[in-house]
Amino acid sequence: MYKVRFHLGRGKNFMKWQVKYLGTEYGGDDRVSYVSPQNNQLAMIGCKLSLQPTAAQKIHDGANKTVCAWIECEAVQVLDVNRLKPNEQDYRIKFNPHQSPNWTDGYNNIISGNKYEILFTNDRTLWVVGEAYECGTSDLV
Numbered sequence: 001m002y003k004v005r006f007h008l009g010r011g012k013n014f015m016k017w018q019v020k021y022l023g024t025e026y027g028g029d030d031r032v033s034y035v036s037p038q039n040n041q042l043a044m045i046g047c048k049l050s051l052q053p054t055a056a057q058k059i060h061d062g063a064n065k066t067v068c069a070w071i072e073c074e075a076v077q078v079l080d081v082n083r084l085k086p087n088e089q090d091y092r093i094k095f096n097p098h099q100s101p102n103w104t105d106g107y108n109n110i111i112s113g114n115k116y117e118i119l120f121t122n123d124r125t126l127w128v129v130g131e132a133y134e135c136g137t138s139d140l141v
Helices: 053-060
Strands: 002-007 016-021 031-035 040-051 069-080 091-094 115-122 125-128
Antiparallel strands (some): 002 016, 016 031
C-alpha cells in the first residue's frame, strides 16, 4: 500500500510529490521518496481519494494548512516527464482545501472517497484515466 500526496511543507521537498510505501502494515519498513513534478510523472494503480474531513474543513475555514488529503494506491510507477498526456477521456481532479474541503472534479462534484483504476500526474496536476492504456515499464518507487 502506498500513500501519495503533494508536499507543501517548507524545505528541499517543497512542491514535490511525496510517495510513502507503508511497509510496516506488511511486516516491513516504511519508505518515503519525493518526486519532482518537473522531471517525472507518477502513474498510480488501484487508487482511493482519502482525506480527514475535520482537518480539511478547518483549513477551508481559515486555519493553517496541515496534511489532510492523500491518495491510497496499490502500486506507483515513476515515469519520465511527458510520458503520459491527458486525452479526451481523461479528466482532472484536485484537492485544494482553501477552495473546497473535498476532492473535486472539473465540475466541482465532490469525489472524496472515490476509487479509480489509474491516476497519473502531469506536472502538479492529477488526472483520472478515463480509458486504460499501458503505462510502460519503469521502476516502482
